[in-house]
Structure formats: C-alpha cells, structure tokens
Amino acid sequence: MYGDLAAKLIQDSKRTQSLDVLPSYQTDLVNSIIREIRDLQRDVKILLDQQGPNFRASQDRRLSCAIFVLQICMRRNKRCLLAYHALRAQRLEALVWSGLETTSIGIEDDTEDEVALSERPSVASGWHPDEEEYFRGYGDALAELKGEWTDVDLTGSMEPPRDLFIDVRVLKDAGEIQTEYGLIALTKNSQFYVRQGDVERLIQQGYIQKLR
Amino acid sequence: MTDERDLEIDDLINNLDNDYYTAHPTTDSAHVKDQKSRDLNRLVRLWIAERTCPDILPYAHDLLDTIVDRIREQVEFIEVNTVSGDASGSAKLNLLLVETELERVKFLVRGYLRARIHKIEKYYMHVVSNAGVQARLSQSELRYTKRRANQLKRYYDLRFLSSLPPSLQRLDDTAGGLQMVDAPDLDEAVFIRVLHDVPGEIDLGNGDKIELRKGNIYVLSYMVVRRHIADGDVQLV
Numbered sequence: 050m051y052g053d054l055a056a057k058l059i060q061d062s063k064r065t066q067s068l069d070v071l072p073s074y075q076t077d078l079v080n081s082i083i084r085e086i087r088d089l090q091r092d093v094k095i096l097l098d099q100q101g102p103n104f105r106a107s108q109d110r111r112l113s114c115a116i117f118v119l120q121i122c123m124r125r126n127k128r129c130l131l132a133y134h135a136l137r138a139q140r141l142e143a144l145v146w147s148g149l150e151t152t153s154i155g156i157e158d159d160t161e162d163e164v165a166l167s168e169r170p171s172v173a174s175g176w177h178p179d180e181e182e183y184f185r186g187y188g189d190a191l192a193e194l195k196g197e198w199t200d201v202d203l204t205g206s207m208e209p210p211r212d213l214f215i216d217v218r219v220l221k222d223a224g225e226i227q228t229e230y231g232l233i234a235l236t237k238n239s240q241f242y243v244r245q246g247d248v249e250r251l252i253q254q255g256y257i258q259k260l261r
Numbered sequence: 262m263t264d265e266r267d268l269e270i271d272d273l274i275n276n277l278d279n280d281y282y283t284a285h286p287t288t289d290s291a292h293v294k295d296q297k298s299r300d301l302n303r304l305v306r307l308w309i310a311e312r313t314c315p316d317i318l319p320y321a322h323d324l325l326d327t328i329v330d331r332i333r334e335q336v337e338f339i340e341v342n343t344v345s346g347d348a349s350g351s352a353k354l355n356l357l358l359v360e361t362e363l364e365r366v367k368f369l370v371r372g373y374l375r376a377r378i379h380k381i382e383k384y385y386m387h388v389v390s391n392a393g394v395q396a397r398l399s400q401s402e403l404r405y406t407k408r409r410a411n412q413l414k415r416y417y418d419l420r421f422l423s424s425l426p427p428s429l430q431r432l433d434d435t436a437g438g439l440q441m442v443d444a445p446d447l448d449e450a451v452f453i454r455v456l457h458d459v460p461g462e463i464d465l466g467n468g469d470k471i472e473l474r475k476g477n478i479y480v481l482s483y484m485v486v487r488r489h490i491a492d493g494d495v496q497l498v
Contacts, residue, residue, distance in 0.1 A: 083424045090426040127429050130421050138413060142382075183416040190408045194378075197401045200332045201370045203378075210364040213357060246364065 051089070051122040054082045055129035062133050071140045073175030079133070082126050089123045141184045145191055146204055148253045205249055215245045216260040223256040300327055301366065308369050310490075310497040311376040315449040315483050317388070320377070320399040328370060335363050377402065385410050386433060386442040447484045454478050457494045 058078055065072055093116055100112065107113075176184070195203045223235040228247045235241075235256070251257045307321055342356055381388055381402060388394045389410045395403055414422075414432065422430050433442050459473035465485055473479070473486075473495065489495040 079421060083421050086425055086429070123426075123429060127425060131417070134417055134420055138416060177420070179416055179419040182419075183412055186412040186415075187409065190405055190412065193408075194401060194405045198370075198374065200329055200336070201367045201374070203371060203374060205367070205371055207372065207375065210361070210368050213361050213364065 051085065052125055054078060054085060055126045058082065058129050058133045062136050065136060065140065071137065071144070071176070074137070074177040074180060075133075076177065079130065082130060086123050086126050089119045089126075093119050137180065138183060141180060142187055145184065145188045148204060148250055202249070204253075206245075206252075210245065213244060213246075214242055215248075217241055217243060217248060217252070217257045218260055219256065220258050221256045223251055226251070297331070300324060300331075304328055304366070304369050304373070306496060308373045308376070311373055313451055313497045314490075315451070316445045316447055316487075317377060317380050317384070317394060317397055319397040320402065322399065325370070325373075325399075328366065332363065332366060332370075335359060339363070378405075380445070381406050382409065384443050384445055385413070387444040390433060390442065447487070448482045450480050451483045451486070452478060452480055452498045453486055453490070453495045454498050455495050459489055459494050463489075 058075060061072070061075055061078070096112060096116055096119075100109070191204075218240050219235045219237055222237050225232050225234050226247060228244060233241060233243065235251070240260070248257055252259055303321075303324055307324065311318055339356060339360055342352070377398075381398070384394075385406055388398070388406050398406070417432070422432075431441075455473045455475050455477050458475045462470040462472050463485060464470055466482070471479070471481075473489065478498065479486075486495050490497060
C-alpha cells in the first residue's frame with residue numbers, strides 16, 4: 050500500500066523521540082520512499098499523457114480523482130520524510146548544544162577532548178555521512194555565535210546559579226583542571242568543593258556529577 | 262512567583278554591592294548606581310518578556326551592550342582584587358558577593374539570548390522569509406539563522422529533497438491548504454501587568470471589550486496587547 054513505508058519511518062521517529070541515543074539512519078527505508086514518490090509521479094505523468102494536451106480536470110472525474118489520490122500520497126510521503134529528517138536534525142543540534150565536540154574543534158583543544166574524541170565513533174555510529182556534515186556545520190555556526198558572547202558562555206547551565214561553589218563528585222577520570230586556587234586532579238570517585246564556573250563543561254559532558 | 266523572589270534577592274545583592282563600592286575608592290556617584298540597578302531591572306524584565314512572548318521581540322542593542330561592558334568591568338575588578346591578595350575577611354566576602362552577582366547577571370543574559378535562539382530556530386523559515394522579523398534580530402542572530410537555514414536545506418537536499426520531482430522540492434509550499442512555514446502563534450495567551458492606564462477600551466476581537474487599568478494583571482491574546490507592550494504601557498509577566 051502507498052504510504053506504508055512512510056508510516057514505518059514515522060514509527061521510527063516516534064521511537065527516536067523516546068530514546069536517549071540517536072538510532073541508526075534508515076537509509077534503505079528513506080530510499081524506498083523516494084522511489085515510491087517517483088513511481089507515483091510517473092503514474093501521474095502516464096495518466097496525463099494518455100489524455101493529451103486538452104485534458105481538463107472537470108471533464109473526467111474518475112481520472113482527476115485518481116490523480117488527486119496519487120498527488121496526496123506523494124505529498125504525504127514528503128511530509129513524513131521531512132518530519133523524520135527534521136527530528137534527526139533537531140537531535141543533532143541538541144548534541145551540539147550539550148557540548149559534544151565536533152572533530153574540527155576537538156583537535157585544537159586540550160586533554161579532556163581527546164577522551165571525547167575517542168568516544169566519538171560510538172556516538173556517531175549509524176549516522177549518515179550527510180548527518181555528520183550537518184553536525185559539524187551546525188557546530189561551527191554555534192561556535193561562531195558563542196564567540197561573540199564569550200563573556201556569558203551561551204551553552205552554560207540554564208539553572209539559575211545559587212552558589213558560586215558546589216560539591217562535585219568525579220565520575221570519570223578527566224585529567225587536571227587549572228583553577229584560580231591551583232591545579233585540581235580529577236580522578237575517579239574523588240570529591241571536590243569547586244567553583245561552578247570552572248567545571249560547568251565537565252558536568253555537561255558527564256565527567257562530573259553535582260552533589261546536593 | 263519565583264521572579265518576585267529573585268528580584269528581592271537581586272535588590273539585596275545590589276545593596277551589598279553598593280556598600281562595597283562606598284567602602285572603596287572606586288565609588289560611583291549615586292546617579293550611576295541608580296542607572297546600574299535600573300539597567301539590571303530592565304534586563305530582568307527583558308528576560309521575562311522574551312521567555313513569555315510567543316513572538317520574537319526586538320533585540321535590545323543598547324542595554325545588552327551596556328551590560329556586557331559592565332560584566333567586563335566586573336571581571337576585571339575581580340581579577341585585580343584577587344591578584345592584589347587583599348586577604349582581610351570582609352574584602353574576600355565582598356569579592357564573593359560581586360562574583361555571585363556577576364554569575365547571576367551572566368545567567369540572565371544567557372537566558373535572554375537562549376530564549377531568542379530557541380524561537381529563531383523554531384521559526385527559522387518564517388524569519389528567513391520575513392524582513393519585518395529580521396529587523397528585530399541582532400546582526401549575529403541574523404547571520405546565524407541564515408547559516409543554519411542553508412545547512413538544513415543542504416541536509417534535506419542531500420538526503421531526499423533533490424531526488425524528488427521538482428514540484429515537490431520546495432520547503433515553503435502552501436499548496437493543498439497546508440502552510441509549510443511555521444510562524445509564531447500571535448493569538449497565544451500571555452499574562453500581562455498594566456503599568457499605566459490605557460485610555461479607552463481595547464477590542465478583544467470576539468466582540469468583547471476590556472479596559473486596561475493600572476496595576477491589574479490580565480490573561481489576554483498577545484495579538485490584542487502587542488501594541489501596548491511596545492508602547493511600554495503593559496508588561497509581560
């Protein structure tokens with residue numbers, strides 16, 4: 050049936066919404082839907098060609114109904130494709146906001162990003178190459194925007210700040226960080242009382258947990 | 262409401278801050294202090310308005326520029342005083358307070374910008390195709406929107422759009438009674454507080470009329486009060 054494939058894609062989108070990790074890109078499914086749309090378009094063309102140049106929709110209601118249905122199916126398929134890709138694009142953007150490093154940026158940064166880099170394949174697995182490109186491109190665009198607001202740190206926490214200093218526990222080894230009170234070695238399971246601003250990014254990346 | 266509480270805390274911190282300035286040689290005149298706390302209050306209002314308003318409000322160039330300058334001043338102030346190593350207890354406490362306030366102001370600016378970016382991203386097609394909206398954005402916001410719109414278009418094109426029949430390749434189609442471009446819903450209800458009496462009655466559009474009295478809080482469609490918000494007679498809460 051027309052539209053069955055698109056429905057599958059929407060089901061996958063629905064599933065994506067409830068997952069924490071972005072599932073694999075449905076290359077085959079997307080390609081089949083594109084093919085279906087083209088087949089439908091061809092059918093429309095054949096129908097129209099049979100009628101010759103003088104065809105007017107009001108003359109033959111059976112035929113115009115058939116064409117109408119084909120058109121509707123094509124449009125529905127397109128909407129499903131758009132919805133699927135818009136959702137994935139949104140998820141990719143959320144990943145950029147959450148501080149996941151883009152490769153181009155990751156190289157010039159310090160130790161903490163090497164860890165992020167080595168983790169990257171598992172995060173990006175199942176992504177379509179075009180999605181990686183979009184991810185990087187969006188990362189660059191956001192980095193540019195951030196660059197104009199270095200004073201406020203755009204990707205910083207959206208929780209209203211209560212305390213300057215917070216208790217944190219280190220979940221994963223994250224190397225050393227430089228603070229105004231000296232060097233702190235962040236080894237797993239250790240606890241610190243540190244300035245929130247100094248560790249904000251590590252909290253976002255899941256290296257450190259805030260204690261209440 | 263938490264906003265009220267936040268305001269009170271802000272005032273408290275302002276006072277402490279002012280105490281600090283009076284105790285130190287870099288004292289500002291009373292006038293400048295007034296101006297500063299007015300700016301801070303304006304920033305709070307701006308932040309609340311941007312978060313509650315369904316449409317994208319005009320970007321507040323002047324205020325943001327001033328605030329960013331002050332943030333830089335404060336950061337410098339903190340750095341200078343930390344380095345000078347003034348170890349007495351009260352100086353340290355004061356420094357902490359300045360720093361805490363700084364974090365709070367940064368949070369407000371961040372919240373303001375993020376609220377805008379959220380709306381801009383949601384309605385990017387509307388923004389890209391509408392000069393009126395573009396006039397309300399800052400330069401960098403506009404650049405960002407256009408860049409992102411191109412990237413998204415490219416992603417869609419590469420993945421499927423360019424393989425479709427030409428008649429189906431558009432992203433801003435209105436055929437079939439469906440509007441593809443998402444625009445802000447200006448009829449959305451907003452909470453407003455009336456600052457000055459608005460002369461005459463305003464038309465709610467459904468035949469009802471209402472008089473806006475100073476000090477009252479209403480829930481009305483944004484469309485109806487939009488003009489009065491721009492005039493400053495009414496504020497979003």
